[in-house]
Amino acid sequence: MTVPVVGADEQPPVRIGRPVLVDVGAEDLDELGVDGHATDLPVGPVLEGDPFPDLAGVGPAAAGSGSSISEPNLPPVFGLGGESEVIVAAAVSAATPPTFLFSTSGDTLVPIRNSLAFLAALAEHDVPFESHIYLLGPHGISLAKPLTANGVAAFVDAAAAQWLADSVRFLQAVFGNFDTTGEAETYQTLVDRRRFGLTAPIGRLLAEPVAVAIIDRHAPQLRAWVEENPLATGMGLSEIAKTQPELLPAETLPVLGDALADLNVG
Numbered sequence: 001m002t003v004p005v006v007g008a009d010e011q012p013p014v015r016i017g018r019p020v021l022v023d024v025g026a027e028d029l030d031e032l033g034v035d036g037h038a039t040d041l042p043v044g045p046v047l048e049g050d051p052f053p054d055l056a057g058v059g060p061a062a063a064g065s066g067s068s069i070s071e072p073n074l075p076p077v078f079g080l081g082g083e084s085e086v087i088v089a090a091a092v093s094a095a096t097p098p099t100f101l102f103s104t105s106g107d108t109l110v111p112i113r114n115s116l117a118f119l120a121a122l123a124e125h126d127v128p129f130e131s132h133i134y135l136l137g138p139h140g141i142s143l144a145k146p147l148t149a150n151g152v153a154a155f156v157d158a159a160a161a162q163w164l165a166d167s168v169r170f171l172q173a174v175f176g177n178f179d180t181t182g183e184a185e186t187y188q189t190l191v192d193r194r195r196f197g198l199t200a201p202i203g204r205l206l207a208e209p210v211a212v213a214i215i216d217r218h219a220p221q222l223r224a225w226v227e228e229n230p231l232a233t234g235m236g237l238s239e240i241a242k243t244q245p246e247l248l249p250a251e252t253l254p255v256l257g258d259a260l261a262d263l264n265v266g
Contacts, residue, residue, distance in 0.1 A: 088114070092121035098128040100170045102163040104137035130170050134160040193236070196263040198253065202226055202240065203233030210263055218256040222247050 099122055103115040112133065122129045137160040142148040144163070149155035183189065192199050196211060205211040206223065215222055222240075225247055226232055232240060237256065241248035248256070 089117045089121035092118070092125055092127065094125045094127070096122065096125065096127045098174050100167045101129060101131045102134070102160075102166070103131075104134045104141065104160055106136045107139045109139035128174075130166070132163055132166055134163075136160065196260040198238040198257040198260070199236040200260070201234050201236060205237075205260070206233075211260060214256065214259045214263075218252055218259065219248055
């Protein structure tokens with residue numbers, strides 16, 4: 001995604017990957033979110049550019065509609081140092097991606113009116129968005145959990161800590177869930193893995209002499225392969241057959257399964 005710079009034409013555009021998750025309004029770029037996204041880029045520049053990201057996730061907005069922000073501590077490469085200004089709400093357009101925004105009314109560094117102005121701009125341009133403005137939480141609250149609080153109690157808040165889970169749910173609403181295949185895990189599948197059969201871990205089967213005899217009869221090369229691939233000991237025979245059909249041919253698998261299942265009788 002191309003990041004244009006407002007008021008700093010001499011700076012080249014910056015490329016940022018997609019989707020974009022940013023927290024806006026911090027005093028420097030050294031604060032990074034533990035989930036790997038930068039949490040302190042003002043959001044204004046990421047609202048324009050070509051191509052657009054599929055989604056923007058935003059923390060406390062640094063500048064509202066009709067206002068601007070000057071960040072003297074930011075490195076010049078971002079085009080925000082010195083006299084550079086970024087107008088946030090004014091950068092919103094119909095092409096702005098669906099946006100998740102969280103903020104706190106307890107943030108004294110970035111006024112809550114900036115977030116409200118940003119939301120108003122999204123609504124004006126019919127940009128889908130979800131927003132959560134929590135009561136408590138200073139600026140830079142990050143995940144609002146002890147592991148990101150650096151020992152400061154004020155940076156821990158149970159309500160604000162919900163923003164990450166909310167943003168994941170928002171992503172799922174926008175993009176949908178990942179496609180899955182295969183059988184869902186149930187209590188019965190757990191029980192089946194603990195019985196002799198095709199889903200039992202091969203390591204467990206090879207620990208039982210009666211099962212070893214059956215495996216050697218129907219798949220004589222399997223034990224040697226498992227010894228060469230110890231990580232496979234947690235796999236069932238049906239899983240191994242998918243990647244090693246020469247060891248467990250399709251016609252052999254059901255016969256082997258029936259023979260192993262007979263061990264469960266009595």
